[in-house]
Amino acid sequence: MENNLTNESFLQNIISNIKDVNYYAMKDAKKRLDSLAKPLGSLGMLEDLCIKLAGITEKLQNKINKKAVIIMCADNGVVEEGIASGPQSLTLAQTINFTKGLTGVAVLAKQNNTDLIIVDVGINSDKIIENVINRKINKGTNNILKGQAMHRHECIAALNVGIEMSKKAKDQNYSIIGVGEMGIGNTTTSSAVLKALTNNSVHDITGKGAGLTDSAFQKKKWVIEEALKINSPDKNDAIDILAKVGGYDIAAMTGVFLGCAYYKLPIVIDGFISAVAALCACKLNPLVKKYLIASHFSKEIGYNIAIKHLGLEPMLNLKMRLGEGSGCPIAFSIIESACAIINNMATFEQAQINTGYLDAVRDEKCYIV
Numbered sequence: 001m002e003n004n005l006t007n008e009s010f011l012q013n014i015i016s017n018i019k020d021v022n023y024y025a026m027k028d029a030k031k032r033l034d035s036l037a038k039p040l041g042s043l044g045m046l047e048d049l050c051i052k053l054a055g056i057t058e059k060l061q062n063k064i065n066k067k068a069v070i071i072m073c074a075d076n077g078v079v080e081e082g083i084a085s086g087p088q089s090l091t092l093a094q095t096i097n098f099t100k101g102l103t104g105v106a107v108l109a110k111q112n113n114t115d116l117i118i119v120d121v122g123i124n125s126d127k128i129i130e131n132v133i134n135r136k137i138n139k140g141t142n143n144i145l146k147g148q149a150m151h152r153h154e155c156i157a158a159l160n161v162g163i164e165m166s167k168k169a170k171d172q173n174y175s176i177i178g179v180g181e182m183g184i185g186n187t188t189t190s191s192a193v194l195k196a197l198t199n200n201s202v203h204d205i206t207g208k209g210a211g212l213t214d215s216a217f218q219k220k221k222w223v224i225e226e227a228l229k230i231n232s233p234d235k236n237d238a239i240d241i242l243a244k245v246g247g248y249d250i251a252a253m254t255g256v257f258l259g260c261a262y263y264k265l266p267i268v269i270d271g272f273i274s275a276v277a278a279l280c281a282c283k284l285n286p287l288v289k290k291y292l293i294a295s296h297f298s299k300e301i302g303y304n305i306a307i308k309h310l311g312l313e314p315m316l317n318l319k320m321r322l323g324e325g326s327g328c329p330i331a332f333s334i335i336e337s338a339c340a341i342i343n344n345m346a347t348f349e350q351a352q353i354n355t356g357y358l359d360a361v362r363d364e365k366c367y368i369v
Contacts, residue, residue, distance in 0.1 A: 005135075005156075005157040005160045005161065005164075006153045006154075006156055006157045006160075007156070007160070008153075008156050010160065011156055011159055011160055011163070014163055014258055014259065014262050015258060015284050015285050016285070017262065018258070018261045018262050018285045018287045018288065019264070019287070020287055020290065021052075021055030021056055021290045021291070022054070022055050022056075022058040023055065025054040025055055025057075025058045025059065025060060026051045026052075026054050026055040028054065028060050029050050029051045029053075029054035029055075029060055029342065030047075030051055032060060032342060032347075033047045033050060033051070033341075033342060035347045035348060035349070036341070036342075036345045036346070036347055036348070037345065037346050037347060037348050037350070037351040037353055038345070043338075043341060045313070045315055046334070046337060046338040046341055047338070047341070049293070049315075049334075049335055049338035050062075050338050050339070050341065050342040052266070052290075052293065053266055053335070053338070053339070055290065056264055056265070056266050056290070056291055057264065057266070058264075060342070061339070061342055061343045062175070062339050062342075062343075063175065063339060063343070064175045064176055064332065064335060064336045064339060065173070065175050066115070066172070066173055066174045066175050067112070067113065067114040067115065067174065067175065067176050067177075067178075067329070067332045068114060068115040068116065068117050068169055068174050068176075068177055068178070069105060069109060069114060069115075069116055069117070069177070069178040069179070069180050069270075069325035069328045069329065070117045070119065070162075070165050070166075070169070070177060070178070070179055070180070070253075070256050070325075071098060071105065071116060071117065071118045071119065071180040071181060071182060071324065071325050072119050072121050072161075072162070072179075072180075072181050072182075072183075072248070072249040072250075072252040072253050072256070073091060073094075073095045073098075073118065073119065073120050073121065073122075073123055073132070073181070073182040073183060073249065074091070074120075074121045074122030074123060074140065074141070074181075074182075074183045074186075074247055074248035074249040074252070075088055075091050075122060075123055075124040075139070075140030075141070075183055075184065075185070076140060076141050076144075076149075076183055076184065076185035076186055076188070076189050076247045077140055077141050077142045077143035077144070077146075077149070078141075078143050078144050078145060078185050078188050078189065078223065078227070079184055079185040080143055081143065081145055081219065081223050082216055082219060083185060083188050083212070083216060083219060083220040083223055084184045084185045084188070084209065084210070084212075085208075085209065085210040085211045085212055085216075086184055086210060087184070088124060088140075088184050088185070090184050091123055091124070091182055091183055091184050092123050092124070092125045092127065092129075094182050094324075095118065095120065095123060095129060095132060095182055096129055098116055098118050098132075098182070098324075099118060099129065099130065099131040099132060103324060104322050104324055104326045105180055105322075105324035105325045105326040105328075105329070108326055108329040108330060109329045111329065112329035112330065112332055112333050114178075114328070114329040114332060115174075116325075117133070117165060117168070117169065118131065118132045118133065119132065119133045119135055119161065119165060119252065120132050120133070120134050120135065120136050121135050121136060121137055121158055121161055121248040121249060121251075121252045122136060122137050122138055122139065122140055122141065122158075122183075122247070122248030122249070123136065123139070123140070124139045124140040125139065126139075133165075135161045135164070135252075137150075137154050137157050137158055137161075137248050138150070138154060138248070140248075141189075141246075141247050141248060144189065144192060144223075144227040144230075144231065144244070144245045145223050145226055145227050145230065146230075147230070147231070148231050148243060148244040148245070149189065149242075149243065149244060149245060149246055149247060150243050150246075150248065150251075151243065152239065152240070152243045154243070154248070155239055155242050155243035155246070155251050156239065158242075158248045158251035158252040158255065159239070159242075159251050159252065159254055159255035159258070160255060161252045161255060162251070162252040162253060162254060162255020162256040162257070162258065162259055163255045163256075163258060163259035163262070164255075164259075165252075165255075165256055165259070166255070166256050166258075166259025166260045166262070166263055166265065167259060167263060169260075169263075169265065170263040170265060174265070175265075175266075176265065176266045176267070176268065176332060176335065177256065177260050177265055177266070177267050177268070178267070178268040178269075178270060178295070178325050178327075178328025178329070178331070178332070179253050179256050179257065179267065179268070179269065179270060179274045179277065179278075179325060179328070180270050180274065180323065180324045180325020180326070180328065181249045181250070181253060181270075181273050181274065181323060181324065181325070182249070182323075182324060183247055183248075183249040185247075186247050186249055186250065186273055187206075187207065187209035187210075187272065187273065187300065187302075188206075188209070188220055188223060188224060189245060189246050189247040189250060190246075190247075190250060190272060190273045190276045190302065191205050191206045191207075191220075191224050191302050192224045192227055192228060192245035192246070193241055193242060193245055193246045193250060193276050193280065194276050194279070194302050194305060194306055195224060195228060196228060196233045196235055196241045196244075196245060197235065197238070197241060197276075197279060197280070197283060197309070198305060198309055199235070200305050202221045202224050202225050203221065204301065204302070204305060205301065205302035205305050206220060206221050206224060206301065206302060207272075207299075207300040207301040207302060207321075208220075209300070227245050228245060231244035231245055232244075233245055238254070238280045238281075238283040238284050239284070241280070242254065242280060246280075249273070250273060250276060250277050250280070251277075251280075253273070253274060253277035254277045254278075254280040254281045254284075255281075256277075257277060257278050257280075257281035257282075257288055257291075257292070258281050258284060258285070258288060260291055261281070261285070261287060261288040261290070261291040264291070265291070266291060266293060266335075267291055267292060267293065268292075268293045268294075268295050268327075268328045268331050268332070268335075269292055269293065269294045269295060269310075269312070269314075270295060270296075270298075270323065270324070270325045270326065270327045270328050271295075271296065271298035271300060271303060271320065271321060271322070271323050271326075271327060272298045272300035272302055272303040272306065272321075272323070273323055274323075274325070275294070275298070275303055275306035275307055275310065276302070276306050278292055278306075278310060279306050279309055279310055282310060289310060289311065289312070292310065292312060293312075293315075293331065293335065294307060294310070294312040294313060294314040294315065295314060295315065295316060295327035295328055295330065295331035296314050296315070296316035296317065296318055296320055296327040296330070296331070297314045297316070297317040297318075297319075298320065298321055298327075299319055299320065299321035300321050315331060315334055316330065316331065316334075318330075
């Protein structure tokens with residue numbers, strides 16, 4: 001796989017060979033859910049999750065045996081413009097803390113029996129970090145206010161790293177994957193990517209990230225506008241957008257979404273940056289959407305735009321805005337609960353309940369709200 005990192009034909013082969021989900025399996029799942037001893041549709045999004053999982057895995061009943069969050073870590077040259085609340089050194093520090101179990105996502109992952117797969121795709125350091133997979137493309141991207149973030153071949157390398165990690169997860173028998181990140185300045189690059197993809201106003205897609213003064217926030221929005229003018233990314237080419245105003249982390253995350261769809265693994269979106277990467281993957285192949293599960297509403301303003309374009313509804317609203325993949329382990333526990341429903345709940349027949357009273361309800365779809 002490593003030999004393919006800058007191979008665009010390899011990437012395009014993955015993109016073009018993503019298959020649709022299995023609608024027959026989804027229909028069977030819906031039929032079983034309607035046979036369970038409960039009011040029709042009464043478990044709402046838990047039932048939707050069961051149906052989606054059936055379509056992805058092509059199995060009626062699923063078990064989440066192994067869970068992981070893949071965290072892509074990289075630095076962004078744009079931090080030199082003063083648009084981040086903390087120093088660039090925090091990227092390295094927090095990446096190390098992931099391995100020690102000290103960060104938000106690490107604590108939540110341990111609580112929910114979830115592994116972390118941590119990848120250095122572009123940290124601005126020569127340090128080799130124990131228990132971090134080294135796929136460093138460069139020591140951070142260029143400042144997008146002075147030119148494009150990376151060369152196209154570097155972007156392709158980052159995308160292929162994400163695909164590589166998806167294959168690794170598949171080979172290691174993970175049942176579900178979440179996607180997170182660490183990179184100071186990456187809400188700026190994510191907002192720039194989102195604006196290029198959607199052409200929404202910079203005011204609608206840009207938030208304060210980890211926290212900014214009002215003057216720094218205004219500069220952040222100005223930097224995004226100017227970077228897009230300077231680099232003129234092609235709105236119809238997600239790879240061009242990522243290369244010109246994105247980051248190694250976002251590009252690698254996009255690759256994870258593509259890879260999981262290709263390898264038929266359900267994949268959970270975290271917050272804003274994760275949602276932007278998912279949107280990039282869907283621009284490259286719309287079938288990716290069928291494999292996506294949205295974990296939580298992010299408080300970062302641009303998230304609402306990204307998730308609307310994805311056409312997905314998150315399952316949680318905990319007013320979170322940490323990133324790192326922190327929403328994914330919590331979402332995994334809900335997805336496991338959904339699996340328990342379809343796997344273990346009694347049918348009307350097993351519960352010895354006559355279902356004649358449901359005929360009118362089914363006919364008129366009275367249970368749909």
